[in-house]
Amino acid sequence: MIKIPRNIQLPIPEELSPDTALAIVEVAGSTGVAAIKTRTRAGRGIDDNKMKTPSKTPNEQGTYSKAYSDKRADRRVDIRDLTWTGAMVQGVILDRIETTQTGARAVITVTNDQKEKAAFNQVMSPWFGISPQDEQAILAVAEAELQKLLSQA
Amino acid sequence: MSIDSLTETAEEQVKRIARQYRKQLPDLRDFILQWIRDNRQADGLLRSQVSLSLVYALIDRAGTKKYFDFDPFLNLATETALQKLKGLGIEYTGGLETPSIRGLEAALAGEGVAFLEQQQAARDTATLQVARVRDNIAAQVQQVLLQMQVVPTPLTVAAAQVSAVSNLSQGQAETIVRTALSGQVQSIQNAAGARMEQAGIDVLYLYSGPDDNLDRPFCDVCVGYAFTKKQIAALNNNQGLAVTTHCGGYNCRHEWVPVPVTFVERQNIPLATGDLIGRANRAAR
Numbered sequence: 001m002i003k004i005p006r007n008i009q010l011p012i013p014e015e016l017s018p019d020t021a022l023a024i025v026e027v028a029g030s031t032g033v034a035a036i037k038t039r040t041r042a043g044r045g046i047d048d049n050k051m052k053t054p055s056k057t058p059n060e061q062g063t064y065s066k067a068y069s070d071k072r073a074d075r076r077v078d079i080r081d082l083t084w085t086g087a088m089v090q091g092v093i094l095d096r097i098e099t100t101q102t103g104a105r106a107v108i109t110v111t112n113d114q115k116e117k118a119a120f121n122q123v124m125s126p127w128f129g130i131s132p133q134d135e136q137a138i139l140a141v142a143e144a145e146l147q148k149l150l151s152q153a
Numbered sequence: 154m155s156i157d158s159l160t161e162t163a164e165e166q167v168k169r170i171a172r173q174y175r176k177q178l179p180d181l182r183d184f185i186l187q188w189i190r191d192n193r194q195a196d197g198l199l200r201s202q203v204s205l206s207l208v209y210a211l212i213d214r215a216g217t218k219k220y221f222d223f224d225p226f227l228n229l230a231t232e233t234a235l236q237k238l239k240g241l242g243i244e245y246t247g248g249l250e251t252p253s254i255r256g257l258e259a260a261l262a263g264e265g266v267a268f269l270e271q272q273q274a275a276r277d278t279a280t281l282q283v284a285r286v287r288d289n290i291a292a293q294v295q296q297v298l299l300q301m302q303v304v305p306t307p308l309t310v311a312a313a314q315v316s317a318v319s320n321l322s323q324g325q326a327e328t329i330v331r332t333a334l335s336g337q338v339q340s341i342q343n344a345a346g347a348r349m350e351q352a353g354i355d356v357l358y359l360y361s362g363p364d365d366n367l368d369r370p371f372c373d374v375c376v377g378y379a380f381t382k383k384q385i386a387a388l389n390n391n392q393g394l395a396v397t398t399h400c401g402g403y404n405c406r407h408e409w410v411p412v413p414v415t416f417v418e419r420q421n422i423p424l425a426t427g428d429l430i431g432r433a434n435r436a437a438r
Contacts, residue, residue: 019352020352022352023349023352023353023354026345026348026349026352027349027354027413029345030345030346030349030411030412030413031412031413031416033342033345033410034359034361034410034411034412034416035416037361037410038359038361038410038420041361041362041363074365074366074367075363075365075366075367076363076364076365081363083362083363083406085331085404085406086335086362086363086405086406086407086408087331087334087335089362090335090338090339090362090406090408091338093338093341093342093345094342094345111338113334137416137419137420140415140419141413141415141416141419144413144415144419145354145413145415148354148415149352149353149354152353
């Protein structure tokens with residue numbers, strides 16, 4: 001089963017100009033992208049726990065199958081960082097910022113050429129999405145940047 | 154993998170997409186399969202300069218362009234591929250423009266061949282043969298980049314397509330496609346950083362990616378640190394490629410991730426220093 005990443009909502013004060021509101025949504029989106037990448041490269045999944053291999057013959061650390069672990073010579077096997085060429089994690093981008101009837105939305109996606117690989121890995125060990133710690137980071141950063149912008153205005 | 158199987162793979166991919174979206178695109182499967190049949194040559198390869206333009210136009214005509222959501226990438230791909238290919242030392246003399254409206258109209262009206270001949274004639278008079286060969290590679294890489302945004306294409310297949318029309322080996326072609334694609338994605342991220350900066354937000358760029366024994370010495374020094382734009386400009390990977398878009402160089406697995414300063418502070422990410430930049434540049438020599 002592919003787990004659907006969660007949506008998070010950020011209340012924006014009404015007195016903000018539309019441009020500033022969009023800038024904050026952009027901040028939230030960019031922070032979300034950075035949080036996903038940082039977490040994944042640290043080997044943690046969308047539950048913020050260390051990602052494990054579903055293989056029945058895991059390596060000592062439980063991160064990859066033993067056979068694949070041997071193949072990853074010179075790459076990390078102590079964590080499941082989902083990196084071989086780096087293209088899949090690099091393919092996580094802030095796709096667009098769009099206004100909606102009730103506010104604005106930042107859409108994070110994986111580039112089309114990496115989608116199949118990303119979906120496969122999502123089934124193996126869910127990584128794409130907003131984890132509880134990602135959510136905390138997004139809310140904290142957006143709030144801090146909002147206060148900065150308000151103080152400058 | 155044989156040439157026939159390459160083509161079969163492409164056809165299977167198109168069929169799969171058409172099956173998946175049959176309800177939304179009742180006519181697309183037949184259109185695209187007919188296009189493949191029309192353009193497949195004796196050697197089994199698809200060689201049509203208007204192929205992606207045609208696919209694009211068909212999807213557009215089916216009224217489902219929005220569903221595919223590739224238009225922003227398509228434009229960005231052509232624009233950034235142009236710059237990236239220049240950065241890779243591939244000269245071009247034309248043919249790397251965003252698919253023109255005239256090209257699409259010609260494709261839809263069935264004038265594709267005539268239109269191409271017209272373009273080719275103009276090109277022949279203006280360029281040397283060597284330039285045309287390079288142009289062909291550039292156009293092929295561009296086409297592959299666009300194709301990869303529409304149909305999931307394995308890198309090996311994409312590189313085989315480039316290799317087939319150039320004197321590049323499979324490995325060289327893979328490196329060029331991978332590096333150009335990576336540069337393209339990096340440009341999207343840099344654009345997000347630039348938008349935040351324009352909105353008055355202080356932005357830093359994380360040098361993000363794997364930290365393992367395969368890292369280049371340059372990347373090994375930089376990975377995990379946050380840089381300002383000015384600091385990035387002072388970096389030199391000694392590969393002849395811009396650090397801003399290609400990080401450590403060809404096949405680099407790292408990337409710049411733009412983030413607000415507050416994210417860096419919150420996550421306790423170390424800041425780059427002048428000393429670190431000096432070490433990175435020395436390591437790249």
